[in-house]
Amino acid sequence: MNTRCETILATIGHTPVIRINRLGPPGIELYVKAEAFNPMGSVKDRMALSVIEAAEASGALQPGQTVIEATSGNTGIGLAMVCAVKGYPLVLTMAENFSIERRKILRFLGARVVLTPAALKGSGMVGKAEELAATHGWFLVRQFENEANADAHSRGTALEILEAFADAPLDYFVTGYGTGGTLKGTARVLRERSPATRILVCEPDNSPLLGSGIAQQRDAEGRPRDSHPAFRPHLMQGWTPDFIPKLTEDARSLGLIDRIVPINGNQALHYARELARQEGIFCGPSSGATFAGAMAVAAEAAPGSRILCMLPDTGERYLSTPLFEDIAVDMSEEEQQLAASTPNYRFDVSPAAPAAAPPEPLGTEVDAEAAALLAQILADREQPLVMFALEWCEFCWSARKLFNALGVPYRSVDLDSVEYQRDDLGGRLRLALRRRSGMLTIPQIFVGGELLGGCSELFGAYADGRLATLLRAHGVELAETPALDPASLAPAWLHPRA
Numbered sequence: 001m002n003t004r005c006e007t008i009l010a011t012i013g014h015t016p017v018i019r020i021n022r023l024g025p026p027g028i029e030l031y032v033k034a035e036a037f038n039p040m041g042s043v044k045d046r047m048a049l050s051v052i053e054a055a056e057a058s059g060a061l062q063p064g065q066t067v068i069e070a071t072s073g074n075t076g077i078g079l080a081m082v083c084a085v086k087g088y089p090l091v092l093t094m095a096e097n098f099s100i101e102r103r104k105i106l107r108f109l110g111a112r113v114v115l116t117p118a119a120l121k122g123s124g125m126v127g128k129a130e131e132l133a134a135t136h137g138w139f140l141v142r143q144f145e146n147e148a149n150a151d152a153h154s155r156g157t158a159l160e161i162l163e164a165f166a167d168a169p170l171d172y173f174v175t176g177y178g179t180g181g182t183l184k185g186t187a188r189v190l191r192e193r194s195p196a197t198r199i200l201v202c203e204p205d206n207s208p209l210l211g212s213g214i215a216q217q218r219d220a221e222g223r224p225r226d227s228h229p230a231f232r233p234h235l236m237q238g239w240t241p242d243f244i245p246k247l248t249e250d251a252r253s254l255g256l257i258d259r260i261v262p263i264n265g266n267q268a269l270h271y272a273r274e275l276a277r278q279e280g281i282f283c284g285p286s287s288g289a290t291f292a293g294a295m296a297v298a299a300e301a302a303p304g305s306r307i308l309c310m311l312p313d314t315g316e317r318y319l320s321t322p323l324f325e326d327i328a329v330d331m332s333e334e335e336q337q338l339a340a341s342t343p344n345y346r347f348d349v350s351p352a353a354p355a356a357a358p359p360e361p362l363g364t365e366v367d368a369e370a371a372a373l374l375a376q377i378l379a380d381r382e383q384p385l386v387m388f389a390l391e392w393c394e395f396c397w398s399a400r401k402l403f404n405a406l407g408v409p410y411r412s413v414d415l416d417s418v419e420y421q422r423d424d425l426g427g428r429l430r431l432a433l434r435r436r437s438g439m440l441t442i443p444q445i446f447v448g449g450e451l452l453g454g455c456s457e458l459f460g461a462y463a464d465g466r467l468a469t470l471l472r473a474h475g476v477e478l479a480e481t482p483a484l485d486p487a488s489l490a491p492a493w494l495h496p497r498a
Helices: 044-058 074-086 100-108 118-136 147-164 181-193 246-253 265-279 285-300 333-340 368-378 394-406 422-437 455-463 466-472
Strands: 017-019 029-034 067-070 090-095 112-116 172-175 198-204 259-263 306-311 385-389 411-414 444-447 450-453
Touching (some): 067 074, 090 100, 090 118, 181 246, 265 285, 450 466
Parallel strands (some): 029 306, 172 198, 172 306
């Protein structure tokens, strides 16, 4: 791939096929196709670009028109990237039980996210997307039925696989199905050009939609009428919705599925962790689940067999899920023992006190400019709440979080910002501030010209009601919000240590 790209979209696809060296059984060549190498970290980047460009070509999507789609996360992230590059507003509907990391990534990329009740499952977020599209005249992607989804994999994924195994036949291709795009688009090309390759599809063992033998009820356009009766909640987000997508049904009808492999959720978590710890491959539960299927195939395959497993995404968007449930934030007992094995730089040993530094000289002359500016700022009746801060100080940001949560206007005088760098005005202002308050630390918070204190004093004043009283005396009311725990706004590293 040319390393000079016109846009990020040129980096989609051409993901590596990686040999598994420690986890695979002897005598078996086990490979994974690592879709986390796509720019937004998942296989859905391929589909996102394909469906948008197909809609542009057909005229279904007009310049500036809003795009909307239901997503468990990865499709939305891919669409957010494509829409950002192409200039389309994007709205996504998502069931509330999908990981919080995904919501934040989507909003960071400029998308709006409309949550739907978890009890309504995938069908609920699809229904909401359809409702919003019809009401507002937005372009609905329809990833579960959109043939451009499958086409992305026929043009890309399948050809990449054939190229990777041009000199050695591929015996097994193992994948989940999700929307069905990867399955249908890749499998139909493999069936035609590598007919000896067996295609295995994995799904949750507690939610065997394909394996149940029960047909999915559909409307005249092929869309599911309701949840499939065999669906049960499972932990592989995005691996299967609560219905059999039309693209998946197409793959089955075309005879592209040789075997369905049920996967236990605990096995999915186990292999996601083992891929990280033994192969250095960081992926999510759906990747772990698909790899579990590949391991089951490998256990039965003839010696010398070559197996390729799809790994749909990266592990970073699952930090709040059971995949990371046992991953500690604080040091374990073993790590504490390692820390204690050398004498210095430890939490349980106080460092030798350095020689006291002489106090910064205050000088004998008053800095008239800084003193006058300080007096002017503190006397401003239009803005009684003032914080003298540093731009990137964590405690200053904690105070800002509280002000924003309470909906109170405030002035932040960032002493280290460009605005105060001329002639060291920030430093001189800080000196004048120290002379007035007697405090050495930042932030320093004033209400109506009177010192409240630093971050800790601010949190205490909020907790006991004094902050509300002080602000009310100057005509500022706090917003009606649920009570906050100020400690939750403090820097994350401020926590007790054993």
